[in-house]
Amino acid sequence: MRNISTTVREAGVVGAGGAGFPTHVKLAARAEIVVVNGAECEPMLKTDQQLVARYPEQLIKGLKLAMEATGAQKGIIALKDKYQAAIAALEPYLTDQLQISIMPDIYPAGDEVITIWLTTGRRVPPGGIPINIGVVVNNVQTLINVAKAHDGKPVITRTLTVTGAVKNPLTVTVPIGTSLQEVLNLAGEGRGDDLAYILGGPMMGSLITDLSAPVTKTTGGLIALPKDHPLIKRKQMPLETVLRIAKTVCEQCSFCTELCPRHMIGHELSPHRLIRAVNYKAMGDLQTLTSALTCSECGVCEAYACPVGISPLRVNRALKAELRAQGVKYQGELRKEDPMAQHRLIPSSRLVQRLKLGPWYKEAPLALETYEPEEVSLSLQQHIGAPAIPVVKVGDNVKRGQVVGEIPEGSLGARVHASLDGTVQQVTPQMITIRKGGAT
Ligand code: SF4
Ligand code: SF4
Known part of the structure; x- marks a missing residue:
């Protein structure tokens, strides 16, 4: 029988909820617990909760495969208490080994270090990773992709939420490589010139100006907001x-x-x-400065905590870039946890209020049809590791699901597959463009 990790590698599965770490590498480790991160704590994103409710069987299949691959004896699905439809859909599948952990509606429940702490009580050490404490965390869409991989289907679509200042907020599945502009059109974009766009969630997403950029395996959401919205300004x-x-x-x-x-x-x-260390260099020892490397960039400090509008997150991000360029690593012990920690996490409703997102905080129902674009642009770097190497050339006819980008030998990486039947229009070291239909 084929090894699960190999099947997942061949299907190009990467972490759908984060930076795109290749899943076959995660599944090659030995673990005690597999945690499914279904917290989806970015306030406006509505993808994972709806996928769980709609495809519980696939999620459970992906979870069982991940448990089998890692040898884990326990699978825990982390969901928020408000995801009632998702909880009800999973209930028939629960056993002693497969459990749901219900979390309150708080931010950042989806930061995997916090998810693990809330669901298992275990704490990832600073600078460490979940496997250091016997846990592997996978996002909902990642595990659905693992289940599909087992059925011989590679990753060629992405489900994402399109919301904010659009006519019809929705959660839609599109072939990977579809342009963001087309995705936005599906939600009925309103006042184009007055809008700015965030790729991802309001807290951790980044501004994007080029809407011709393609959807990738890690695109979690697209949010339109007025250009003068405080979040955009910040x-x-x-x-x-x-x-x-x-x-x-x-x-x-x-x-x-x-x-x-x-x-x-x-x-x-x-x-x-860290702010003090950066403001007054004499007060910044190296140990304090390197602790910036352990910042998750959740944004609580800038968006919620600071009463005078300072962004420790941005300061940390700059420090991280500098320290990484110098090859510095963080070393430090895990200390005692704050006994009030559970009570200090932020209710999402208060966060939405603080971010002034009330008028745009709406449902974004899951569309069941997969959108079909005329053309897709497949990035060869949708994951952590080395970019994929093109294995097709201009003029080739390709079939949906065919490998068009291969992992460079001996490297960490992920395959890229055609997401349309069509003809290769352009190949660069960064991108492969495919247009529907035969060669032109
Ligand atoms: S420093 Fe700020 S952005 Fe970083 S983890 Fe703490 S609250 Fe989040
Ligand atoms: S909350 Fe703001 S003002 Fe207070 S210490 Fe942090 S950065 Fe400084």
């Missing part, structure tokens, strides 16, 4: 301005540290100390 703020504000107005109140989820569970990371 994301547009240049780093120099962020640093100047931090230097001018930080009052060292330490609210950012008190509410930092990583700090609460016992990590050294203390954003107020």
Whole structure:
């Protein structure tokens, strides 16, 4: 019988909820528990909760395969208490080995370190990864893709939420490589010139200006907001301005540290100390500075905690880039967790209020049809690791599901497959474009 990890590798499965870590590598490890991260804590995204409710059998199949591959004896599906349809859909499948863990509607329940802590009580050490404590975490869509891989189907579609200032917010499945503009059109875009766009969720997503960019295996959502919305303004703020504000107005109140989820569970990371270290170089020892590497970039400090509009997140992100360029790694012990930690996580409703997202906080129903574009542009780097190498050339006719990008020998990476029947129009080291129909 074929090894599950090999099947998953051949199907090009990557972590759908994060940066796209190749799933076959995760499944090659030995673990005690597989956690399914169904928290989907970014306030406006509605994908995973609806996929669980609609395809519980596939999710359970993917979970069982992940447990078999890793030798895990327990599978825990982490869901929020408000995902009632998803919980009801999974109930018939639960056993002693397969359980649901119900979490309150808080942010950032979906940060995998926090998900593990909430569902198992185990704490990932700072600078560590879940497997260090015997846990493998997979997102809902990743495990559905694992189940499909087992049925011989590679990853060629992505389900994502399109919401915000659009006429009909929705959650839609599109072939990978569909342009963001087309996805936006499906939701009935309104006032184009007045809008700005966030790729991903409101807290951790980034601004995007090029809507011709394609959907990838990790595209979680597309949010349209008015250009003058405070969230857009904040994301547009240049780093120099962020640093100047931090230097001018930080009052060292330490609210950012008190509410930092990583700090609460016992990590050294203390954003107020990092701000002080950056503002006054003499007060910044290397140990404090390297703790920035353990920041999850959840955004609680900037969007919720700081009373004067400072962004420790942006400061940390800049520090991380500098430290990584120098090859610096974090080393530090796990400390005692804050006994009040469970009570300090932020209710999503308050976060939505604070982000001023109320008018756009709507349902985004799952469309059951898969959209069919005329053309797709497949990025060869939709994952962590080396870019895939094109194995087709311009003019080739390709079939949906055919391998068009291969993992370079001996490298960490993921395959890329054609998501349309059509003809290859363009091949570059970054992208393969395929148009529907025969050669032109
Ligand atoms: S919450 Fe804001 S003002 Fe207070 S210490 Fe943190 S960055 Fe400074
Ligand atoms: S973004 Fe801020 S709150 Fe979140 S982990 Fe980093 S320092 Fe902590």
